Amino acid sequence: MLNARMSVIIQKLMKAEAAVTSEYLAKFLDVTSRTIRNDIKELETIVLDFGGSIKSTRGIGYEIIIDDDQLFRQLLQDITEKGNENEGIIPTLPEDRVQYILKRLLLAGEYLKLDDLADELYISKSTLQNDLKDIKEIFHRYGITFDKRPNFGFKVVGDEFKLRMCMADHLFNSLETEGDFDPSNIPIFMEKDLNNISRIILNEINKHQIALSDIGLNNLIIHLAITYNRIKDKKYITFYPMELVDLKKQKQYKVAEEIVKVLETELVISIPETEVAYITIHLLGTKMITEFHMNDNDIHGIIDHQIYQTVKKMLETIDNELHLKIEDDQELFMALCLHLKPAMHRLQYGINLTNPLLQDIKSKYPHAFQAAVIAGIVLKQELEMEINENEIGYLALHLGAAMENKKIGIQPKKCIIVCASGVGSARLLASKIKARFGASVDIVGTTEYYKINQIPLHSLDFIISTIPISKDFPIPVIQVNTILGGNDLGKIEKLFSKEINQKLKYIREELVFLQKNFETREEVLHFLGGQLADRGLVNEQFLESVFAREAISPTSYGKFVAIPHPITPLTHSTFWAICTLQKPIKWGDKRVQFICLLNVEKNSTDELQYMYDLLVDMIDNSQIVQQLIKCKTYKEFATVFLKG
Incomplete structure (x- = not known):
């Protein structure tokens, strides 16, 4: 029957709008074209039994033809159910394999042998060693290293705080972010414990009027679930006394203390003071303000001067570099100020707030993402903080919204009509242009040629003239007939449409x-x-x-x-x-x-x-x-x- 790779092939063929080549499928699955062709041969027989066929066109590729919708739906249902059963068991794609090994290492808590791991994944030892190079790169970001022992294998070692950050980023990177938190997405922890943690957090944040997005809530639950499990294994966070004193001054520390009291009672566990500080750090990384419609004075009351100046510098720099004309957008300014306050706490302590929209933002809004990269560089210069990719993505959402609003409010192109045959024909010409281009064109007036030097041309986008103009102007001059013909409209249209x-x-x-x-x-x-x-x-x-x-x-x-x-x-x-x-x-x-x-x-x-x-x-x-x-x-x- 279907193996995992065949399931992926069918899913790819179903999603594609045109034929898919064996080369593309081979590259996607990191196997040879020959392997794909062999899989397709087997698939042809299977698909036939479910009311479909695979059409192969030389030089173009493969596509699925469905003859019996109801029967074929059964095959798709089987693939979905099998995918759910096998999720997280044996990965098919190379990037999934890296994530699988990463999770195994983080959760092992003991030494793992290279040979055993290779056998578990049905891959060669050399393939595994290649994967480990990528994993070492990831671990390096958290200061995590391998401890190797002859005859025992290797395991991960590092600072407890950093290990937990790595777990949060990589054990739960496939969490759904829409709707309620679903503990079944985290099979390694007890569902009952996760439900309790989720309920306790929701009660406390509602009591203290803390505004949390679904992503922020999931993030907090994940970190508390990790905390609970690590404490059970006697793995504790350590903080230097000075850091502890600073955190105790924050109002979020009181909220963390209350969360801890309830957790200790309900989960029958003893939580040390340093863990209260750890929870405080996560609360500092959440938005504490629910009111968004604020004026400049309100913002000054809750945002410190440093953030205010940093956002100002961000928007100035973006406009200097990319000329987006968003520097004076007050709504954007306030949104960035409110976003930056908790973001700075996340960056300060290395908390990575997952951004499920990151790939879509990068690919569909590259201009906004580039603006966010520049904002990130300003943040680093002004506050000496390294900004990560997820946070850049969140900044891009705010900047992208401002850019879209700018597009909605695009000003019409302004022009003036130069007409030698009098006001009547100039008005007729203007009416015809307005009828064709509507609000896209703003005709600011008409003039005779000899008066053109008296007009401030810097306020115009182009000139429409019924007579030849030989003089050079800093803006385009479109010569048309007094009674507009089709070709005349085409000349004007070129300014608006892309050929x-x-x-x-x-x-x-x-x-x-x-x-x-x-x-x-x-x-x-x-x-x-x-x-x-x-x-x-x-x-x-x-x-x-x-x-x-x-x-x-x-x-x-x-x-x-x-x-x-x-x-x-x-x-x-x-x-x-x-x-x-x-x-x-x-x-x-x-x-x-x-x-x-x-x-x-x-x-x-x-x-x-x-x-x-x-x-x-x-x-x-x-x-x-x-x-x-x-x-x-x-x-x-x-x-x-x-x-x-």
Whole structure:
């Protein structure tokens, strides 16, 4: 019957809007194309029994054809039930395997042998050793190391506080965040205990009017569940006396004490004072304010001067670098101030608040995420705090909302009509333009040609003229007939619509490098950076800035795409440098085969939303990406890109 890999193949075929190639499935599952073809052969027989078939088209790929909906639904139900039964048992995907090993090590509490772990996962010892390299990288962030003993194996060792942080981040990273907290998502703990912890926290936060999001609530329950289980195993947090004194001064300490009293009574456990401090830290990382509609004076009353100044600097820097014109958005300013107060406590103590929207924010709102990266750099400079990827994602949500509001409030393009034949024909011309373009155009007036020098052109976006104008103006001049024809409207329309050839506006043939044989992110970036430097397009700081941006948050967005770029705009024009690879490489925690090095013009005032929309459309369309990866010539590449 179906193995785990076959289930994944069926799910991929069901979700795809077009045929899926064996190469794509092989890359996704990290197996050979031959293995996929063998799986498909077996699947063809199984699917046939459930009222379906797998159509194979040479050079295009596989797709599922369903003849009997009811019968086929049974197969899908079997796959779902099997997936639930096997969830967390034997992982199929390489990234899932890393998470599985990580969990095994964190929960073992004793030495594990390499051979036993390899047998458990049905993988070779060398594959396991490769996985352990990735795991060591993750542990390194928490100061956790391996203690190795001959004949015993190895186990994890580290500071108790950091171990718990690592557990919270990696044991529960698949928790649902919608609706009520579901303890069945955490099978390693007793459901009864989790229900009790959840109830106690809800009672206390309601009593003390602490505002918590579902994610924040889950985070607190997770940390308390870990605390309870670690105390049972006699594993305690230690704090230096000075830290303890500082935490006792916080009003959240009183709330933590009350939570502890109830926990001790109901769970029959003794909780030391340092653990009260630990709970206080988590309460400090939650929002204590429910009222959002505040004025500037209210904000000053609850937000200290340092946060106020930091947010001010954040928005100034974002506007200086990206010209988003959000610096004076008061609602955004207040939202960021209120968000930053608990976020600073989280950052101070290394608490990682899971962000389930992170991948969607990165891939669907890259412009907002870039603005958040700049905000994070300001935060580091002003408050000397390292900001993590999840927190950058939360900042991006606030900034993205402000950017969307800005789009809603986009001002109409202002123009003036230059007409030689009098007011009547000028009014007719204006009426026709208004009828066609509505609120998108604001006709501020009409004038004769000789008076044009008296008009402040800096307040206009373009000029419409019924006579030829040879003089150069700083804004576009569109010449039309007095009685507008179709072609005349088309000229005006070009200012509002994006023509198809604009899709290639940011792509230069000499900067498209296809089918390269690189093996690391570093090789790709050094190659592309070198190509740009050779052409005099970038300076010596460029690559350093690109690597600094990668260090903050990898620019791989899933579906084999990465869009690296410098932290802030550095080039004299906006363009892309593209590289495709013969084989996928590891880029952060994802595999990548299509790289678009994004360069935005420094101090540009151009509207870049169209460019970012192009990028988002490309990331979303995995079929087009796979076709682009296969292209061997620029002509092929351009044809496929325009088609997408």
